[in-house]
Amino acid sequence: MKQLVIVTEDRPGIVADISTALAEKNINIESIDAEATRCHGVIILSVDKYDEALKTLTDASFTVYTENTIVVEVADEPGALAKIARRFKDADLNMRSIRIMKREAGNSLVAIAADHTKEAIKLVEDCIVA
């Protein structure tokens, strides 16, 4: 199932804002999972109308990602992503991409797209967010 990953600031009422925006467009949330890291909120949604939800949330100025990715949090410093990528290389696991979703207050939320998700999650379990 395709998921939507929303990266926000960590503040009270954010889930309510998302739910309201989607409800106004008659979009049902099938599952929702919210994680708060030190400085970000990460909300993972499954909905019945994927494209409409994506548009609704984007129009409401949310930062939404659509890939099936592993989200990790690392220090916002030179080489931080490269060190995570290196773990995949050393474990001989194929990592297709690693990219910054948001940088704030000395930390970066990072999306990793990799084959073999279970093994990939084990590799980054010390910093995984979602």
Place this chain on the structure above:
Amino acid sequence: MECYEKKLSPEEEKRIADAMAYIQSQARTAVGYPTNHLFDYSALYPFLNYSVNNVGDPFESTNYRLNTMEIEREVIHFFAELTKLPKDQAWGYVTNGGSEGNLYGVFIGRETLPGAMVYYSEDTHYSVGKAMRLLNVRSMMIRRQENGEFDYEDLRESIRLHRDMPAIVFTTAGTTMTGAIDNIATIKGILNEFLIDRHYIHSDAALSGMILPFVEDAPEWNFEHGIDSISISGHKFIGSPIPCGVVLAKRKNMERIARMVEYVGALDTTITGSRNGITPLFLWYAIKRHGLEGFRNLVKQCHEMADYAIEAMKRNGVAAWRNKHANTVIFPRPSKEVLDRWQIAVHGDTGHIITMPHVTKELVDRLISDMRQYPVKEVQS
């Protein structure tokens, strides 16, 4: 001979008139996107009566004779000179825009260096993520500096940790949001420091590819400084009613692709088969009508207009700035009312206008007047 069986109904005529009215009205507030609206290609309109198609490689022969490939080759050689690509090494074609050129750059990089890691910056154009997914290459995003350039320290660390892999570095000359220019000499220095001989550098110079050749003390950005391919937009600085651009590459790298395709029976080196035969005419015409001196004057005019906008915004309490050599003026995100009235590109907390040749002082003054009338509301704490 009549082309069509039916005439448009009055409702359909109105649809066309409405579409034109919409375009005319939107054109009056277009300040946020890097397209030059100042052009006149009416001398070329007769070509629109023909099915012109530059199918295939512009440097090869084709059976489809209604083409403008000779003109296209002249356009490529013009851009090769601007980007310091020696004529005997030069290859390229007129694309449908900057994104196609970027896709082609990553494509050549991947074919030249199988298994390479692509390094690109946070501020790289969104089309690059798409290109990498299409081409299924491994990629790593690099942090950006405040001004939009690569964070070279992050790039250095990332390359150091992956020094056993070939590197494709996707650079930008004129980022979308701030007009920042990645420094090719610095990037080459990092690659050389870790003895990474197997590297490829592509430059996305969509806008600045037509600015940097005409400024003094430009940073290192072209083939002379070490890039392997470049994508430059045609509809941005030069201006065109149809999106277009050019991609330039070293012939020896392109031939690698050509050989590969030849193996399956067709020497087809471009991304698409059928290609636009009209846009090479537009570019050729603009090149001839402006000339090098004309382009130099246009660049100067754009920079002066950017400085005018910055000063005028500052006088009105708006903290505006620009990168050296860029005509992108960055300022805090304006109010919703201003965004409703003007086509301004916004990104998080910032917005920008780009002083393309059609942007006048009068247009800038009108924008600032609206910014004054509809200021950003202070958030109550």
